Amino acid sequence: MTPVRFVAQRTTRSASATRALGARLGRLLQPGDVVALEGDLGAGKTQLVRGTCDGAEVPPSEVSSPSFAIVATYRGRIPVHHADLYRIADEDELYGTGFGDLVGGEGALLVEWADRIPGALPAERLTIRLAHDPERPSVRRVEIEGVGDRHAALARALSGIR
Numbered sequence: 001m002t003p004v005r006f007v008a009q010r011t012t013r014s015a016s017a018t019r020a021l022g023a024r025l026g027r028l029l030q031p032g033d034v035v036a037l038e039g040d041l042g043a044g045k046t047q048l049v050r051g052t053c054d055g056a057e058v059p060p061s062e063v064s065s066p067s068f069a070i071v072a073t074y075r076g077r078i079p080v081h082h083a084d085l086y087r088i089a090d091e092d093e094l095y096g097t098g099f100g101d102l103v104g105g106e107g108a109l110l111v112e113w114a115d116r117i118p119g120a121l122p123a124e125r126l127t128i129r130l131a132h133d134p135e136r137p138s139v140r141r142v143e144i145e146g147v148g149d150r151h152a153a154l155a156r157a158l159s160g161i162r
Helices: 013-027 043-057 091-095 149-159
Strands: 007-010 034-038 072-075 080-085 108-112 126-133 136-147
Touching: 007 013, 007 149, 013 043, 013 136, 013 149, 043 080, 043 108, 043 126, 080 091, 126 149, 136 149
Parallel strands: 034 108, 034 126, 080 108
Antiparallel strands: 007 136, 072 080, 126 136
16 A cells, blocks of 8 residues: 655745744654655754744753764653764764664654655655745746655645645
């Protein structure tokens, strides 16, 4: 049986609008949610994470980029695990970080550069792809894809489509 899938397109017109989209996501997150974030350098992944943490009631002073630690855990309304796979070479290296224990755990998992290790995340997840608009530097094109009942519902809610 094929899992439910929902895809929508959005546009954000500033870093604060990208962050606001993240805050909306943070208010919707539940334990076990998996969110893959994809996009080039500077596309807005970190702004989206900061907004998501804000929406999940994580104190702003606790949120930092886990580029060197690979995974950071923040305490808010629910635990938010934030992983950055930019410097990970392969699944073996990722395995050594304990990352696998976070998938489907007691918190929500946000993964920047999720496309670097395609097999690291479950097929049923929310994927947010951010892309620069070449003609307007502050504008981001955002694709929101939810696979599986829970993540398709998240994508629908995040896109504003019921």
